Amino acid sequence: MNENKRKVEITQPSEVDQKEIEKAQDFSRLITKFDEAKKPLTQRRLFEYKQRWFFLAIVIIALIIMLLLGYF
Amino acid sequence: MSEYKIAATELEEIAAAIQHPQAFEPLYRRHFSAIYSYIRKSVGNQELAADLTSDVFYAAMVNLKQYKINAFGIRPWLFKIALNQLRMHFRKNAKAMHIPLSENHLMEFVLIDQKVEANELRQILSNQLSQLSEEEQEFIQLRFVAECSFKELGAILNVSEDAAKMRMSRLLDKLKRNFPQSLKP
Numbered sequence: 001m002n003e004n005k006r007k008v009e010i011t012q013p014s015e016v017d018q019k020e021i022e023k024a025q026d027f028s029r030l031i032t033k034f035d036e037a038k039k040p041l042t043q044r045r046l047f048e049y050k051q052r053w054f055f056l057a058i059v060i061i062a063l064i065i066m067l068l069l070g071y072f
Numbered sequence: 073m074s075e076y077k078i079a080a081t082e083l084e085e086i087a088a089a090i091q092h093p094q095a096f097e098p099l100y101r102r103h104f105s106a107i108y109s110y111i112r113k114s115v116g117n118q119e120l121a122a123d124l125t126s127d128v129f130y131a132a133m134v135n136l137k138q139y140k141i142n143a144f145g146i147r148p149w150l151f152k153i154a155l156n157q158l159r160m161h162f163r164k165n166a167k168a169m170h171i172p173l174s175e176n177h178l179m180e181f182v183l184i185d186q187k188v189e190a191n192e193l194r195q196i197l198s199n200q201l202s203q204l205s206e207e208e209q210e211f212i213q214l215r216f217v218a219e220c221s222f223k224e225l226g227a228i229l230n231v232s233e234d235a236a237k238m239r240m241s242r243l244l245d246k247l248k249r250n251f252p253q254s255l256k257p
Contacts (some may be wrong), residue, residue, distance in 0.1 A: 007168040008201035008209055010194040011116065014172060016109040024122035025104045027097050033130050034093050 082145050089136055096133045103147060104129070107154050110218040114158055116170045124161060128154045148227035151218060155210055155228070169209065171201065177216050181247050200247055208243055215240060 041049060066072065088095035107128055112121035131153050132139075132146075139149050162169055173181075175190050181197055188196075201209055214220045214228060225236040 005202060006162055006206055006209060007166075008198055008204075009168040009170050010178075010198045010201065011170050011172045012194075013174045013177075014113075016112050020112075020118060021105050021108055024108055024118070024125065025101070027100055029126055030096070030100065030129055030133060031093065033126070034133065037134075 083141065086136060086139065086141075086146065089133065093133055096129075096136070099146060100129055100133075103150050106147065106218070107150055110151070110214075111154060111158065113172050113217050114170055114213065115161070115167075120161075124157050125154075128157050131157070142227065144224060144227040148220075148224050151214065151220065151224070151228050155214070159206065159210075169213070171209075171213055171217055173197070173216060181244060196251070197247075200250055203250075204243075211239065211243060 082099070085095065085098050089099060104125070108121060108125045111124050111128070112118065115121055115124065128150065132150055139146060142148075158169070173194070178190060178193050178197065181193075201212065204212075211225070211229070214225055220228065222236045222240070223233045225240075226233045229236065229239075231239070
């Protein structure tokens with residue numbers, strides 16, 4: 001059951017300006033994002049990525065050991 | 073007949089876009105306005121709306137293979153992605169979701185003869201809608217902000233058109249029932 005109560009604000013209606021839409025509608029932005037995502041991870045990001053998995057592995061191993069020792 | 077024609081064109085565009093991301097542009101241009109307006113009205117901020125809309129279309133572009141062809145075209149699928157993006161945004165930022173409602177739309181939420189000022193009504197409804205579940209809020213938002221038809225709502229929520237109509241009717245009844253006693257006829 002969803003207990004989340006998100007705040008809602010009923011506002012005055014306003015039409016979105018055509019100029020505003022045209023300004024936001026830049027397809028090259030999407031292609032740049034796509035190309036960026038295809039690039040290999042930088043050294044820094046690769047380090048952070050490995051670090052995250054390393055800590056996760058330690059936590060999982062610790063949980064398995066605790067389980068095997070009948071801690072739970 | 074014309075609906076079928078549109079679907080056939082869209083199908084070709086989807087097939088092309090799966091092969092080459094650049095070919096996604098016609099789909100992007102056709103649906104940008106609807107998705108952007110929906111997000112813009114929900115968050116009330118131009119730059120944020122542009123970023124979130126870009127995220128929606130990026131997610132659509134990279135996951136296009138997962139799109140299941142149906143009679144409604146790609147629009148409901150894009151709204152589904154937009155809905156998820158907005159959900160994530162509001163969970164992360166804990167800001168109020170905007171639902172712009174005209175006076176005509178406001179009257180659909182109440183069952184009263186007496187005149188209540190639109191601003192007062194907006195305040196009451198803001199409080200009432202804040203008590204609804206996320207799904208119920210989104211349902212109202214898709215209907216009144218994105219102006220989705222019941223057919224589209226059904227496609228977005230994976231229910232039939234009749235079930236979508238029924239759900240909306242129950243939701244409006246629930247809101248009317250919970251309307252402050254002092255304002256009931």
